[in-house]
Amino acid sequence: MTLLFLSIFTLAEYPMNVIDGAVASLADAVKANMAEGDLRDLITDGAIAGVGGVIIFLPQILILFFFIGLLESTGYMARAAFIMDRLMSRVGLNGKSFIPLLSSYACAIPGIMATRTIEDPKDRLVTILIAPLMSCSARLPVYLLMIAALVPGEQVPLLTKVGIMLLMYALGTFGAFGFAWLFKRTLLKGEPPLMIMELPPYRLPGLKDVALQMLERGWLFLRRAGTVILGISIVLWFLAAYPKAPDGATAQQQLAQSFAGRAGHLLEPAIKPLGFDWQIGIGLISSFAAREVFVSTMGVVFNAEAEDDDTDAAPPGAARRQVAGRPRAFHAARLFHAHGLLRVRDAVREHRRDRPARDQQLEVAPLSNRVPDWHRVDSQLTGVPRRSRPRVLIPRFRESQRFSSS
Amino acid sequence: MTTELQTIAALVVVALAATWLVVRAVRQRRQPGCGGGCGCPTRELKR
Numbered sequence: 018m019t020l021l022f023l024s025i026f027t028l029a030e031y032p033m034n035v036i037d038g039a040v041a042s043l044a045d046a047v048k049a050n051m052a053e054g055d056l057r058d059l060i061t062d063g064a065i066a067g068v069g070g071v072i073i074f075l076p077q078i079l080i081l082f083f084f085i086g087l088l089e090s091t092g093y094m095a096r097a098a099f100i101m102d103r104l105m106s107r108v109g110l111n112g113k114s115f116i117p118l119l120s121s122y123a124c125a126i127p128g129i130m131a132t133r134t135i136e137d138p139k140d141r142l143v144t145i146l147i148a149p150l151m152s153c154s155a156r157l158p159v160y161l162l163m164i165a166a167l168v169p170g171e172q173v174p175l176l177t178k179v180g181i182m183l184l185m186y187a188l189g190t191f192g193a194f195g196f197a198w199l200f201k202r203t204l205l206k207g208e209p210p211l212m213i214m215e216l217p218p219y220r221l222p223g224l225k226d227v228a229l230q231m232l233e234r235g236w237l238f239l240r241r242a243g244t245v246i247l248g249i250s251i252v253l254w255f256l257a258a259y260p261k262a263p264d265g266a267t268a269q270q271q272l273a274q275s276f277a278g279r280a281g282h283l284l285e286p287a288i289k290p291l292g293f294d295w296q297i298g299i300g301l302i303s304s305f306a307a308r309e310v311f312v313s314t315m316g317v318v319f320n321a322e323a324e325d326d327d328t329d330a331a332p333p334g335a336a337r338r339q340v341a342g343r344p345r346a347f348h349a350a351r352l353f354h355a356h357g358l359l360r361v362r363d364a365v366r367e368h369r370r371d372r373p374a375r376d377q378q379l380e381v382a383p384l385s386n387r388v389p390d391w392h393r394v395d396s397q398l399t400g401v402p403r404r405s406r407p408r409v410l411i412p413r414f415r416e417s418q419r420f421s422s423s
Numbered sequence: 424m425t426t427e428l429q430t431i432a433a434l435v436v437v438a439l440a441a442t443w444l445v446v447r448a449v450r451q452r453r454q455p456g457c458g459g460g461c462g463c464p465t466r467e468l469k470r
Contacts, residue, residue, distance in 0.1 A: 055432075056424065248440045251440040252441050254437075255437040
């Protein structure tokens with residue numbers, strides 16, 4: 018994991034600077050070729066600053082999924098589940114909970130869906146409850162922004178940043194285990210069941226599969242940046258730009274008296290004890306729509322702030338640089354995101370879904386959702402026909418991929 | 424483009440974006456899901 022995070026910081030630095038520069042050049046080009054006005058501000062301070070502030074993290078997302086893909090395709094993940102069985106049993110769960118929890122590092126939704134392979138209802142419920150505490154990939158840009166805020170620039174060794182990233186992931190993981198331990202000893206008491214699983218042979222990673230998975234995740238990230246985040250950035254620009262302040266007001270004064278600023282000020286008394294100020298409050302409100310929007314909101318908010326110091330628009334990466342100097346607030350924001358409070362919404366959504374729709378979705382789940390066929394293994398070992406056991410749906414092309422790769 | 428025209432165009436873009444977000448939210452409420460980005464299948468794939 019240390020190597021993974023180290024490579025996220027080192028390998029991604031150059032492409033991130035390239036993207037940062039390209040986005041800043043695009044904003045400058047729009048500024049140079051358009052007359053001053055609201056539309057120009059919307060494009061540069063809203064759309065480009067918001068989306069640019071998020072897509073800058075694309076190289077790091079790609080690197081993360083490249084290494085996760087490598088681990089999966091070598092057959093290491095199944096062994097990790099087996100090794101984790103002992104640790105999981107200490108908190109009252111078994112190794113079967115490991116795969117859903119591991120899936121939750123990519124996204125909690127497939128993680129929660131994968132819990133259906135756990136037979137014991139109490140274990141299943143505990144796993145569902147703790148899955149949102151794992152640090153999903155959408156939180157990676159938020160964490161990186163926070164690290165940039167806490168330990169800015171070159172003053173701090175790279176390993177310290179890597180260590181902070183590890184701590185953030187560890188905070189979510191150990192928090193989840195702590196809650197599992199608590200649930201299994203209070204509300205959902207029960208003995209941890211035995212674990213039987215099939216271990217695939219070790220094999221050389223299929224680089225094509227890894228590359229496909231990496232590109233798929235990258236495309237999903239970009240699509241999200243180009244749709245939801247773009248839409249929210251545009252609306253957020255409006256909320257930060259209207260109502261207009263009197264002529265001569267600074268950008269900071271404009272932001273303070275805008276709709277977004279008023280909402281932030283309204284929320285400030287509730288979040289002040291956490292160390293948040295009203296600007297972070299704006300980010301927190303918007304991040305309920307999507308976690309990454311926190312980053313783009315900071316891009317829009319701090320872009321407005323930057324105009325106080327410089328008449329030129331700050332580049333989209335400015336959010337990363339300008340949030341420095343607010344370590345206490347960001348420490349609190351880190352806890353807010355690391356503990357996945359936002360994911361409660363996802364768990365509720367998943368529960369609301371009607372069963373046939375969920376089943377249908379799992380049947381066509383893409384390759385990244387790795388759900389092992391526990392019940393088939395069980396039925397082969399015990400001789401009990403599969404039909405009499407709870408129905409388990411396996412992704413169709415997972416099956417075909419499994420046979421073709423072995 | 425004059426300042427007034429830019430203001431009108433910007434407000435139209437904001438209105439379109441807000442409408443799209445609202446429609447998307449309503450559609451998602453009817454057919455819940457993660458909203459993409461989590462590896463769940465698209466509507467095309469479901470078909």
